[in-house]
Amino acid sequence: MAMTMVPTAEDRPSVLPTERLLPSGKCRPEIRSSLRRIDDRRNALSVVGLWSTVVAMVAIAVIVNNPFVYAAVFVAMGPLHARFAILMHESAHKLLFTDNRWNDWIGTWVIAYPALVPIQVYRRAHFAHHRQEFGPDEPDLAFYGGYPCRARDLWRRLVRDAVGISGWKNFVPLVSAVRRRGSRRIPLSILGVQALLWAVSWAATGRWWIYPALWWLPWMTQWRVLNRLRAIAEHGGLQAGDDRRVTTHTVRQTPLARLWLVPYNTGWHLAHHVDMGIPWRNLPAFHAELERAGYVTDALTYPNYRSLWKALASGTGSVSAGPA
Numbered sequence: 001m002a003m004t005m006v007p008t009a010e011d012r013p014s015v016l017p018t019e020r021l022l023p024s025g026k027c028r029p030e031i032r033s034s035l036r037r038i039d040d041r042r043n044a045l046s047v048v049g050l051w052s053t054v055v056a057m058v059a060i061a062v063i064v065n066n067p068f069v070y071a072a073v074f075v076a077m078g079p080l081h082a083r084f085a086i087l088m089h090e091s092a093h094k095l096l097f098t099d100n101r102w103n104d105w106i107g108t109w110v111i112a113y114p115a116l117v118p119i120q121v122y123r124r125a126h127f128a129h130h131r132q133e134f135g136p137d138e139p140d141l142a143f144y145g146g147y148p149c150r151a152r153d154l155w156r157r158l159v160r161d162a163v164g165i166s167g168w169k170n171f172v173p174l175v176s177a178v179r180r181r182g183s184r185r186i187p188l189s190i191l192g193v194q195a196l197l198w199a200v201s202w203a204a205t206g207r208w209w210i211y212p213a214l215w216w217l218p219w220m221t222q223w224r225v226l227n228r229l230r231a232i233a234e235h236g237g238l239q240a241g242d243d244r245r246v247t248t249h250t251v252r253q254t255p256l257a258r259l260w261l262v263p264y265n266t267g268w269h270l271a272h273h274v275d276m277g278i279p280w281r282n283l284p285a286f287h288a289e290l291e292r293a294g295y296v297t298d299a300l301t302y303p304n305y306r307s308l309w310k311a312l313a314s315g316t317g318s319v320s321a322g323p324a
Contacts, residue, residue, distance in 0.1 A: 005148060005237030005249075005311060011299035012245045018293045025244065025274040025295060027286065032275070035282045038098050042281070043090075046264070047110060050083050058214055062205045070213070077218035078226050079260050084115035085227070086264040086280070092123040095279040113193040116174065116219060118186045130276055133247040134240035140231070147236035151313040158225055166228075167220030230261055233305055234269045236312045245295075248273045251302045253284075261305065270296065 017023045020031055027035060057080075061073040090096040091107020112119035125139040134141060160166050177187040198211040238247050248270045251257075257267060266272070268283040271290060278286050290296040302308040 004239070006239055006246050007300050011297060012243060013294055013297065015294040020289060021293050021295070025290065027275070027289060031289075032278075035275075035278050035286050037282070038095060038279050039281055040097050040099075043096055047087065047096075047106060050080070050087065051110075054080055058201065058205070058210060061214070062207065062210070073214055074218055075222065077214055078222035079263065081115060081219055081223035082226050082230070082261065083263045084111055085117070085223075086266045088112045088115060088117055088119055088122070089126070089266070090264070090280055092119055092126055093276060095277070109193070113190045114197060116171070116190055116194065118174070118190060120186060130273070132240060133235060133273070134238065140235075143228070144232045144234070144236045147232060147312045148314050149312070150315045154309075154313040157228060161224035161228055162221055164217075164220045164224075166224045170224075171220065226261055229305070229309065230266075232312055233308050244270060244273045245300060249302065249308060250296055250300045251305055251308055254304060257305055 016025055020028055022028060026032060054077075057073045057076060061069050087096065088107060088111045091103055091111060094100055094103050096107055097103040108119050112122070128137045128139050132138065134145075174187050174190060178184050178191065194211075194216070197215060198208075201211045201215075202208050233249060233251060235248060238249065241247055250270045251267060253262070253267045258265075261267075265280045265283040268287045271278070271283045271287040274290065275286060287296065302311075
């Protein structure tokens, strides 16, 4: 059997167009207009709620002042970094706020720079990813290419993520970019925001190590593990093609996965690639449209992330995504 996880043609029925969907899979304009609506108020509450959660968790750890509580907060910061990444992704798509000035300012200074992401660079690379997954200009191919692989190879990559090797490879270029004329403004801004976070956390808690231990180190380590697991679950083992079902996996969403790995509806990733103009709140509704049309089938859908990771680490792959 060929080492591929691409669904067979039988598992990808030709159902488009329909009364509600265009040949591309996007909804017809009269339906799409409601799905593309951005909820500014609720998104603002999401941003405030995310930062409030970070502050509250650090405050609890400092007040309790127990090593086990600090460890629990360290672990919980991984999923919180995932939330910063997804809201940053929404801002990069200009889907966080209807006013582009607020979208870019909040997306940059309140979300991306605190999470050590140069959103301007990310936006260019990410749109190259959307133009042609697995194509010649695909910026993320090295990240999720080479699957399915042997289980030990996946574990080796995850261990490198968990101990900070991957994080260090991302952090060093950010610091080094400060020395390059003409491109130092962005890294200086990011590092300036990090210095501010460090100073505020030190002043508020009286502990210099709160920022590196509960913000920078989770970003360097466990966030890398979560990011890899999510990314390979989105595109690992697939291939280029006009049919998004051969470029993007479909996984049944569970409350635990949404809490820990794929917040803000990012787990409905096939729907996002079919129509990247739909904001995160409406992806489940659009995914339901694709299911009703027969575009997304049970044969395409993994029952959970564990089954997909198992296939990705099988060394042989599978022809069908159906549950085992």
